[in-house]
Amino acid sequence: MSNLNRKIALIATNIFIFLTLLVVAELLTRVFYPEIILTGTSGNLIETNKFGESHGLKPNSEGTSHGVVKKVNERGFWKYGKDKKNVAGKILFLGDSITMGIGVESDSSFAGIIYKSLDSYEVLNTSLIAYTSIDYLNIASSLLRNQEYRESIDRIYLFWCLNDVYPRHILNDAPGIIGDDLISSLVGLLRENSKLYHLLKHTFSDRSKSYFLYDRQFYADNNPDFIRSMDNIRTIYQLTKEYDIEFDLYLLPYEYQIRNVSNADFVPQQLITKNLSDLNIKIHDCSKAFQNFHDDSQYLYLYGDGIHFSTTGHKLLAKYILKPDE
Numbered sequence: 001m002s003n004l005n006r007k008i009a010l011i012a013t014n015i016f017i018f019l020t021l022l023v024v025a026e027l028l029t030r031v032f033y034p035e036i037i038l039t040g041t042s043g044n045l046i047e048t049n050k051f052g053e054s055h056g057l058k059p060n061s062e063g064t065s066h067g068v069v070k071k072v073n074e075r076g077f078w079k080y081g082k083d084k085k086n087v088a089g090k091i092l093f094l095g096d097s098i099t100m101g102i103g104v105e106s107d108s109s110f111a112g113i114i115y116k117s118l119d120s121y122e123v124l125n126t127s128l129i130a131y132t133s134i135d136y137l138n139i140a141s142s143l144l145r146n147q148e149y150r151e152s153i154d155r156i157y158l159f160w161c162l163n164d165v166y167p168r169h170i171l172n173d174a175p176g177i178i179g180d181d182l183i184s185s186l187v188g189l190l191r192e193n194s195k196l197y198h199l200l201k202h203t204f205s206d207r208s209k210s211y212f213l214y215d216r217q218f219y220a221d222n223n224p225d226f227i228r229s230m231d232n233i234r235t236i237y238q239l240t241k242e243y244d245i246e247f248d249l250y251l252l253p254y255e256y257q258i259r260n261v262s263n264a265d266f267v268p269q270q271l272i273t274k275n276l277s278d279l280n281i282k283i284h285d286c287s288k289a290f291q292n293f294h295d296d297s298q299y300l301y302l303y304g305d306g307i308h309f310s311t312t313g314h315k316l317l318a319k320y321i322l323k324p325d326e
Contacts, residue, residue, distance in 0.1 A: 026196045035303045036195040037103045041065040041129055045072060053168075054138040057128065065129070066103040066302075078125040080115040081107055088120040089154035092143065094136040094236075098252055098309065099127035099159045103302045108311050113318035124153070132166050133232040140236045144243060155246040157321075158236065161307065162215040162254060162268050165229045198304055208306025212256040212265075219268040221275075230275045237279050249276070250321065253287040255306035259297040289320035 042063025050056030101109025190197040300313035
């Protein structure tokens with residue numbers, strides 16, 4: 001065998017060994033870390049430009065989101081348990097992927113738990129991944145123009161994630177944003193298919209801290225994105241006031257805020273409360289739901305995820321929303 005052939009054989013052998021080790025490591029990760037969830041949401045769940053410029057849920061659709069099957073009912077809201085009849089009223093939930101409940105079974109999300117707990121109310125959950133404040137305004141405006149919903153919705157609950165302050169356009173420097181180059185495409189492929197990738201990322205980086213510190217910079221009185229997002233909330237409030245609908249705002253914490261109790265930074269929540277203090281909005285700081293879990297904060301959120309709640313986190317949040325004063 002020539003030297004060239006021996007080199008080619010050696011390279012091929014090393015590549016084979018490397019790929020074999022990767023496959024073994026991936027399989028072992030899946031066995032020993034079942035809590036790791038792969039990302040990705042089925043496009044067939046989404047209806048383009050359903051609420052003006054905002055996408056919405058496609059009626060009677062079914063798909064997966066972060067490894068969990070999700071269903072949409074015939075009216076275009078997330079489906080929970082059994083359909084209710086002869087309800088006293090409806091509560092409209094506005095939110096993003098947190099309120100959507102990615103990574104957990106729908107009936108185990110806080111929206112699903114509340115739906116099952118309120119016999120006399122129906123929960124209309126329109127939440128969808130990547131929503132921001134302008135989407136909430138578009139949805140509220142669209143639904144309240146419909147006489148059926150305008151007359152049947154008694155309350156609107158807006159569940160505010162700190163990244164709802166983002167503008168509609170993509171922020172290229174935001175953590176987790178996937179570009180359109182070859183490396184970004186590879187990263188996107190790994191996020192959707194490799195649990196080993198998520199294990200390594202969580203082991204060698206603090207993504208929860210990175211997300212919080214990035215989003216924290218938007219919360220300043222002179223920040224145009226913050227001003228715009230507060231204006232959108234104000235407009236929603238004016239709509240609820242016009243139609244005599246109760247409006248509650250729930251501020252959802254990041255894992256880093258719950259974990260970092262010795263140096264907790266709740267400036268975003270405080271700034272929102274201050275800026276909306278002149279309105280008759282009930283504002284709830286949901287960090288109170290987790291105040292006894294500082295040492296176990298990672299169990300309240302999905303693995304390696306500082307934003308989206310685990311089944312445990314959803315359960316505690318639902319309990320707080322149902323009885324906020326306890």
